[in-house]
Amino acid sequence: MNIAVDVRGVTKRYRPEGGIENVSVRFDDSGLNLLVGPNGSGKSTLLKCIVGVIRYEGEIAARPRSIGYAPEEYVLPQFMSVRAFLTSAGRVRDVERAFLGDRIDELLGYFGMVSEAHKPFCGLSNGMKQKVNLIQALLNRPKILILDEPLKSLDEESREKAIAIIRERAKECLVIVSTHFPERFRIRNRRVVRLENGRIVDENDA
């Protein structure tokens, strides 16, 4: 296996406290990696550093750059329809137009959201919005999939579907998931990275 993401001595501090301190960790180019730890341990911060949406000290080498990212906190445009949003997200990320429509249909169908495709976000529940958040991350079949608390707000059936698609993607690409429920991801060859107070305290393959 090749190294897809190499995090070397990365530090990100938030005022008055929080962030990560001198974190070094490597991720192979396929497989499931779970980031676990208590609130404020630095899981989300580490993910944001890898995605590259925040500034940090240290170095992160990521190959390839094709990353799908579903953040824990997000804002969706209230009056835009689900389909219009996903189409825009796909176009901005240069997903081929011919492929984009089919891919959106496929993912909306998978998550049982076909009837919501033309509804604006202001009429959707938090669970529906979370499904759109996951779908936008999967749109361009990224080589690196980064999901921050992907099961948040989902009902049991949707959780199972989300876990199934994560399991499927982990066979082909690198998947990093931040979660408080590692026991939900019963997948062989998974790796668990535990963070506490902004530092990695344990790594194991389980």
Add this chain to the structure above:
Amino acid sequence: MKTMLKVQLYYLIDQTAAAFLGLLAVFVAAAILVASDAGEGMLGLDLNRAERAFSYRNECLVATRLGTVLAAIFLGMHGFSRAARRPAVFFVASRADVPRFAAAKAVAGIALLSAFGLFCFSFQAVLGAWATPYFALARSDLAAVFDVLCGATFFFLFQASLTIAADSVFAAIPSFTLAWLLETESGTGTVLADVLTLLIRHGGFGSGTYVAAGDGAVQLGTIAFLFLLTVSLFSARDVN
């Protein structure tokens, strides 16, 4: 860029913005209606046409300018707050894309502001032509609304920069103060008035014709500088 602009417009017009801008448009329209004295009827308004037209133009200009500047300050705060910067995670693949995202947001804000200003102006023109005998659209009216939009663009970008830099509701205070000083000081001939109108487009219908103070090139340069400042500040901040 077209897709990004569309997305930014959708993000700018949420329920809060729709309610605020809608209410503001109603207030400005009401002020224009009152300024027209349309209730007096065509016959009553036929006397003193020139004076009535002058008064109508001036009052409409002030109402449109106040409304558009308020909309500009609101959009500058609302569109560039910490929460409003969060959608970038969906539309940037790396930090190198952030300036493009920020520029699209600023352009979308200016477009929305222009639509608001043009609505106010259209209401003034249609009401004046339809309900009064004294008003006929003139080239100076177009110059006035263009200047109102330039002034509002200054306040939008000024407020956007302050919001990104300070991340606080108090960041609106300097903009309100500046707008108030500009409205009260312009035309007084003081040093403060000269400095303000040097940077911000501001005019009025003095002695029948429309006159704008300051140098257009300097004012345009100020807007360009604020645009770049907004994009730079946005790009320097974390997207989270």
